[in-house]
Amino acid sequence: MYEIIQKLHSGWAYLALLVLVIAVVNSFLGLSSKKEFTEKDRKIGLFALAAIHTQLLIGFIVYFISPLGFxxxxQMKDAALRLTSLEHPLINIIGIVLITIGWSKHKKLTTSESKFKTLSIFYGLGLVLILSRIPWNLWF
Ligand code: HEM
Structure with missing residues (x-):
């Protein structure tokens, strides 16, 4: 059971991060080129939100069954254990909260520029936080 969930969390991370990077790049490009916010842009943002929430859900499960989690x-003195049991979950949850706030905020905005700007800031910050606390040595 642990191995399946751990592999799922590890594998889904590729997809979730890829879609999130695409959403961040797309919103920066939309903002800088001053283009109209279309249904395609909304869907890219929505896919990124869904992929990252799925990762969060799998993360919660792996946290309680992994020997490196809860x-x-x-174990605060061991940097590797501190990363997987505290820093990675906590910082990634904060990152995902920011992404979720960005998604809800953009829905209430009316101009294309403000939508792209909000998604750029919140999704961008979320991505940076998530990337800052990935246990890279476990992943590769
Ligand atoms: C966007 C969010 C997240 C991403 C992209 C992500 C990605 C990763 C990656 C790439 C690894 C290394 C996988 C491996 O061992 O091969 C990992 C490990 C881990 N993650 Fe996450 N994670 C996220 C959120 C979370 C959350 C929210 C939690 C807990 C609530 C969590 C708990 C863990 C634990 C406990 C491990 C160590 C698993 C083990 O090897 O036994 N993750 N995560």
């Missing part, structure tokens, strides 16, 4: 929460 069970190691007290």
């Amino acid at each position: 069970s190691q929460l007290g």
